[in-house]
Amino acid sequence: MAVPDEEELIAKKDVLKLTGISYGQLYRWKRKGLIPEAWFVRRSTFTGQETFFPKEKILSRIELIRSLKEEQSLDDLVRVLAPETKPEGVKHDRPTALAPVGSEGHRLLWKDGGYTFAELVALACGAQVLRAGNRLAEAKLVLDLVRAAEALLRDPTGVSVILAEKSIDGEGVSVRFSFALLGREPLRLDREARIKGQLDLERLVEQVKAALREG
Amino acid sequence: MAAQSISISGSGRVAGGEYAQVKISGSGRVEGDVVAQEIRVSGSGRFGGSVQAKEITVSGSGKFTGRVEADVLVTSGSCGIDGDAEVKELRTSGAQRVGGSFRGHYVRASGVLHVERDLEADVFTSSGRFEIGGLLNADRVEVKLVGDSRAREIGGETIDVRPGAGFSLGLSLTRGLRFGIGIGTLTVDEIEGDEVHLEATTAQVVRGGRVYIGPGCRIGRVEYRESLEVHPEAEVGERVKA
Known part of the structure; x- marks a missing residue:
């Protein structure tokens, strides 16, 4: 995952030395979802592969x-950090309570609860x-498209x-369709x-994460 | 609503849905997502969607195309999961393959375990062969080597790798390796742990608190914080006290 160049990195062993935590703790926190996967940056050094972190983020975390x-x-x-670190574990029962989905999203719900992260993003779209x-049918068109693109x-x-x-106009017939x-x-x-209309999926993903953090 | 059960003992195909029990003893195919209390495959079963169950037992051949979530998965036959698996307890003595990553609490593998990406568990014990494409991350990693196992990285608190049973026949490990007789090995790029005991392991880098590098090991570089002990029948390139 890309980390902006200007972000200062720190080697894993230096994190341990600086904070006094053990390997066991660090790996346990990673498993629990307290440290996002994206923060583990693998770089080649003269001694082989090594893992680095964005310094400020990891130390404050x-x-x-x-x-x-x-x-x-x-x-x-x-639980608070889950959407950020392990979005695949999210199960949400009241999507309309999340700002990006909101009351408009009520017409799009298709089940009682247990919405996954990808489904919440699709609802927000x-x-x-x-x-x-736009029309409801058009909203559903977009919803289905995003739901099917979970991997992205x-x-x-x-x-x-x-x-x-x-x-399409011709022979006295005029057809208009949305896609x-x-x-x-x-x-x-x-x-x-x-x-x-055009949606920026990255921004919506961030909005849904932020809403999950708050709610 | 009480969910119904289905049992396929000949050859059959059913739709996904919610079931109490799904039993396949012939050849069965389940289309769509399934939620079930119990799934038992003793014949050949294919699941086309995602699967959520309390307990899954595969003693025949099970193939899961989507994501699998279960409290317990017991495999003694051959079980292939194309997606990710979230299984609290995995006990496999057969062939278990996960195409994505595996997350759980307890893993006991004595057959062949293959995970394409990361494996995360509290406890990982193996007395078989395993291949982890990504990071094997567990509080306790206990490996009895049988055959050749691989992982890209291993990280955790306690990492303990020793030759499997059947080796303690009075043969020296290095001699055994030299003649290549039935001794398991482990090959890893990187190992990190607080308490590390390795035997018959090849690694580029080992980082740890208290480290023991035993017979048959070939390690490029060891970085240790508290102590390092190296067996005379081990090769270590660089030793660095961090």
């Missing part, structure tokens, strides 16, 4: 874990389409969803297609 550990609220912290004043949500950088419309398109930018449509 360890401090956070330690401060909470004493209050035995580590499991609460796991559909709700956004509704909020922009792991790395949604530069992924967009486009809702577009096309009309949706999902992919990594740059996405191109032909000139006869009219774009009705």
Whole structure:
């Protein structure tokens, strides 16, 4: 996973030395989902492969874990951080309570509960389409498309969803239909297609994560 | 609503859904996602969607195309999972393959275990062959070597690798390796743990608190924090006290 160059990195062994934690603790916290997978940056050094972390993030996270550990609220912290670190474990029962889905999303629900992270993002996409004043059928089109693209949500950088419309006129008949398109930018449509809306999946993923953290 | 049970003993195909028990003793195919209390495959079973169950037993051949979630998975036959697996307790004495990553609490493997990506558990014990494409991460990793096992990385608190049973026949380990007779080996890029005991292991780097490098090991570089002991029948390139 890409880490911006300007972010200062620290080697794993230096993290241990600096904080005094053990390998066992670090690996346990990773398993519990307290340290995001994306923070483990593997780099080749003269001694072979080594793991580095974004320095500021890892040090403040360890401090956070330690401060909470004493209050035995580590499991609460796991829950709070879960959407960020292990989105595949999310099961949510009240999607409309999340701001990105909202009350508009109510019309899109298809089951009572147990919505996965990908399904929540799909709902948020559909709700956004509704909020922009499009038809319910169009929102469902987008929803189904995003639901089917679960694998892309792991790395949604530069992924967009486009809702577009096309009309065909001829022999006294005029047909207008909507379609949706999902992919990594740059996405191109032909000139006869009219774009009705465009969603930035990366931003929606972040919004859903943020909403899950708060709620 | 009480869920129903299905049993396929000839050849059959059923839709996904919610079941109390799914039993396949002939050749069966389940299309779509399944939620069940219990799944037993003693013939040949294929599951086309994701599977969620309390207990899954595969003594024949089981093939899961999607994600598998279970409290207990017992495999004595051949079980292939194409997606990720989240299984609290895995006991396998057969051939178990996971195409994605595995997450659980307890793993006991004595057959052949193959995980394409990471394996995470509290306790991992193996007395068979295993191949982990990514990181094997467990509080306790206990390996009795039989055959040649591999992992890209191993990390945890206690890591203990020793030759499996049947080796203590008075043969020296290095001599055994030299003649290549029935001795298991482990090959890893990187091992990190607080308490590390290794035998018959080849690794590029070992980092640890208290480290023992036993007979038959070939280690490129050892970085240790508290102590390091190296057996005379081990090769270690560099030793660094961190």
